[in-house]
Amino acid sequence: MADLVYTGRFDLNPARNTREKLLLPLGDIKPLQQAGVYLAVMNQAGRYDYSNPATLFTLSDIGVSAHRYHNRLDIFTQSLENGAAQQGIEVSLLNEKGQTLTQATSDAQGYVQLENDKNAALLLARKDGQTTLLDLKLPALDLAEFNIAGAPGYSKQFFMFGPRDLYRPGETVILNGLLRDADGKALPDQPIKLDVIKPDGQVLRSVVSQPENGLYHFTWPLDSNAATGMWHIRANTGDNQYRMWDFHVEDFMPERMALNLTGEKTPANAER
Structure with a gap:
């Protein structure tokens, strides 16, 4: 069971009849400084509804990037604080039922290679109480605006x-x-x-x-x-x-070069 660690009120004040994306300042809330997985539930003050919007988030120093290829996932783990590669991170792929499909541990370079399972829905990275989640069903990072074109990679x-x-x-x-x-x-x-x-x-x-x-x-x-x-x-x-x-x-005429060779009027002799 989850424990209640914090209750607070935020003045959002969005414009009426609009949808806005707001970032809540959690960095200064002391009860939320410990690494872990948190469930945030929000409701309007003075109202008690049967259902409330909720979201899951984690506090972790484990940064994860996954690169999907034809038959494998290349995963890199690094510290969000200093960017250093993290060794010994337990990386798992889970399906939509929460069942573990495959699992491996990152090496000294923070690298993990896993088989690309079409049933994988979530990537889970854990170490020493820290947890990072990566939803594999969400759209990948859009790199259309970046010049990353090149030859496809193969083994x-x-x-x-x-x-x-x-x-x-x-x-x-x-x-x-x-x-x-x-x-x-x-x-x-x-x-x-x-x-x-x-x-x-x-x-x-x-x-x-x-x-x-x-x-x-x-x-x-x-x-x-x-x-x-x-x-x-x-x-x-x-x-x-x-x-x-x-x-x-194509039907084309190759470039041609004309050369005119002329010799001396006086023939060369052996003495020269």
Whole structure:
């Protein structure tokens, strides 16, 4: 059962017929200085209703950020007071019934990796009486206004590159690739499936590429009547997560350089 620790009155004075978001000053309330989980119930003075608005909040020094990927959750715990990583934080995923789905403890860097369970509704972080809650059903932090665009992260990184990305019909497309892990270190050689995709989305050819000394090399001669537009080469490293390399096929005239070579009027001799 919960214990009553504080009762107070706040003069909110909102404008009539409007909804406002107000922050209540709790920092100077001594009974609310102890870390823990609190339930706040509010009611209008002089009224006794059958139901009252209530909310749950925690006082904790455990800061949590969760990064959701295809099949895992990367969780970082740190102190809200000084920003230092927190070791030994017990991190749990709970479903909507409050049942624990998975659990792990943060390392010296404050890092925890958990399997991304679709039934997870709440992330719970606890240590020494401190508790932090993270609702996984709420919308994630909107980063649309920040310039964070970049290549998607995979456990296997397949870097594709070529001498150019603009070709004419009839030319040969050249593509090279390197297979690396998430830290950029070389992975053991393995076959990789490559699909050549036309501008209309149809797969023109599928091949399995084998590396030589860690380098994947693929060439594809374009037909003389190949469709112009944006083509794609799709790579699958076996995890069914596609990596794309794009190139253009256009009718264009390559830049040319004219050279005029002229020699001396007097032929050179051996003495010179």
